[in-house]
Amino acid sequence: MADEVILLDFWPSPFGMRVRIALAEKGIEYEGREEDLSNKSPLLLKMNPVYKQIPVLIHNGKPISESLIIVQYIDEVWSHKSPLLPSDPYQRANARFWAEYIDKKIYSTGKLVWGTTGEVQEKAKNELRDSFKLLEGELGDKKYFGGDRFGLVDVALIPFYSWFYTLETTGNFSITEEFPRLVAWAKRCMQKESVSKSIPDQYKIYDFLLELKKKIQPQLQ
């Protein structure tokens, strides 16, 4: 029986990007459906009634939500190719720890950097810098966070590379200068086809985020 795989997605979402990358790494054929988040489809509302958010993976009619949970599911079900988690339990725990850290920090802090100004922005910038420093420390001299193999933590973080231009421009700082190892890592990831075809162009993301900023800035500030 052929698997039916549908991904409910939204092109600029870093969380959607994670799932696209995982599916591409595994060579899984799927139907990607673009959601209009201002007019959510009945399917989305039915498949993710708790959060009503993308991404949602629908595998043979059964929904899975939350990007990191989806990525782990994909890794476990399509286990024959490109493992995203190591086999050693300690290394797995370490990967999950860092993936969770990225989930807790990068999106919300990054959003405050591009979404606000003044003191709020300055504070967020410094928090983001602390996070990037910590992540560079964890990366060390490794090719990927996963070691020689591209893995869960790489998948969790790389979508935010599409935010770098926006962060640098709105935040008025250079991530390349301040975090050269992180940027080198990002460029290595982008050389993988599974990654480059899953992540939109940084300038398109910039336009999108600027539009979004207009809508949400009052709430953030």
Next chain:
Amino acid sequence: MGKSELKLIAKWSSPYVMRVRIALNIKSLEYEHFEETLNPKSDLLLESNPVYAKVPVLIHHGKPICESLVIVEYIDETWSSGPSILPSDAYDRAVARFWASYIDQKWFPSMKSIITVVEEEERKPYFEVMEEVVEKVEGALEECSKRKPFFGGDRIGFLDIAFGSFLGWLSVIEHVYGRKLLIEEKAPKLVKWAERFAADPAVKGLIPETDKLVEISKSLQIKWRAAISKK
């Protein structure tokens, strides 16, 4: 397995620590319990968990693992011959992880806010969140248990541990603010499940007494309120 190979940096009142202790009990593991005062934080804690400096931390053969649910999964995978904690089916695992994540995002933050805020009016929205969580988790129990006694089926599992670890603190909220949340009319399955969970051999003795938690909640309230006024 010698006791020295496993060490747990713990705190009696922490629901997150409780999760790890239940998991260790399920696997019948012996370990060295290191009670952390958090005031000040021990060198061991600061070295083992430099990112968050929080309990629980499990140290296995000198290597630390942090974040309660990450630790529980680690325990399950490392001692795979013992009773399973995560479901064996990949989809069921995804569902269990989903609800555990939902609980972590919604449940304790609401409890913390209820304790921290000053006015009755300010508490209302957080109580509403908690009521919604109860409703949704009642549904999750129906979905996951497949008519068996626990989220994990015949035995307690990942999601039982994730939610059940908060029963002590739930009592505090109900007791101090006079508002019952786990009630028969709203969550009949959860009410029965809570009794079964508390009686489970792996859980017995781990749920702190409500009086002791109420006591500690007073000092936490002072601390949390102070943190807000500093901002």
